[in-house]
Amino acid sequence: MTERMQVDYLLTCQADEDADAKARGIALEQTVELPDDCVPDAIRERLVGRVERLDPLPDRRFHCTISFDSALFGGELTQLLNTLFGNISLKDGILLTDIRWPDSVLDTFGGPAHGMNGIRRMTGVPRNQGLLCTALKPVGLDARALAERAYAFARGGMDIIKDDHGVANQADAPFADRLAACQNAVTRANAETGGNSLYFPNVTAPWPVLEERLQAAKDAGCQGVLISPWITGLDAMRWARDRFGLALMAHPALTGSHFRAEHGMAPELLLGDLFRLAGADASIYPNTGGRFGFSLATCEAINHRLRYTLGGLPAAAPTPGGGMDAARASGWLEQYGADTILLIGGSLYQQGDLTSATAALRAAIGRG
Secondary structure (H helix, E strand, O other): OOOEEEEEEEEEOOOOOOHHHHHHHHHHHOOOOOOHHHOOHHHHHHHOOEEEEEEEEOOOEEEEEEEEEHHHHOOOHHHHHHHHHOHHHHOOOEEEEEEEOOHHHHHHHOOOOOHHHHHHHHHOOOOOOOEEEEEEOOEOEOHHHHHHHHHHHHHHOOOEEEEOOOOOOOOOOOHHHHHHHHHHHHHHHHHHHOOOOEEEOEOOOOOOHHHHHHHHHHHHOOOEEEEOHHHHOHHHHHHHHHHHOOEEEEOOOOHHHHEOOOOEEOHHHHHHHHHHHOOOOEEEEEOOOOOOOOOHHHHHHHHHHHHOOOOOOOOOEEEEEOOOOHHHHHHHHHHHOOOOEEEOOHHHHOOOOHHHHHHHHHHHOOOO
């Protein structure tokens, strides 16, 4: 018998909306997209979503669980997303809050190729220590200048030095020039210090340029890349995992439009479960207290979703960023645990000497 996937939605109903009708409407819209009386009995029984639960909450809200036959997905991540939130994304008052995944779905999509443990092996950082990441910026610098910054960070012992997500293929620092210059700079610094810093170029691009950049990164000796999967398409990340085997650090660009109070997807589900399911080894999210509005509870929920037991999928690395202060780094590791990658950029640049700032950051988290 095919397993059913249990999906939770928080429904917010207007005064003229009936909760039962809204729930049944989701079950039909996300499967057969027909009125119930137009659906053949055999298909209704087998493939129409089933409203398993509809519990009232205050303020005309309702906890709704709908189950879907996993045969609906046809083994395709694109259709899984379409079933979860396709047409209903165009409606209002529907918030996707949780999914209980059948083992068959988890086995089909596979999750991270490396995960947190794999990134630890690449960097050589032991299990009881947190990892550090920074971004090469700003856009507008040429490849040589960005490489100088990569070299300085690597000299200080930065674990992962990634391109900023806005640094792509601009004329100031074309991708090919930047890739060669920055990877060579990090390799040279490692040879001088005995360190093991990694450079992750930003490969986010249209198809087939994405494939060209992934291949170029692998040929250059990079062990991982930065990708914005909500821009490239989530399944492009899964394809990159299978085709190239590089560690994938997922950036959350464009996902914020889903994070509304009454409609969209819960951040921990999108940046946690969905990114992890599709192959993200590390998932960047905006830390509380920075430039964005996530609460501590939301950050903790994302961390949990990236780490919790999810079939046999490896745990991915929570990567909080978005205006983190280097002075608070040790406190964030105490809060989130050692299986975290701290993404810190601006507060290191403000110190001027990137090598010294990185070395001081390492010392502050007990890695001096």
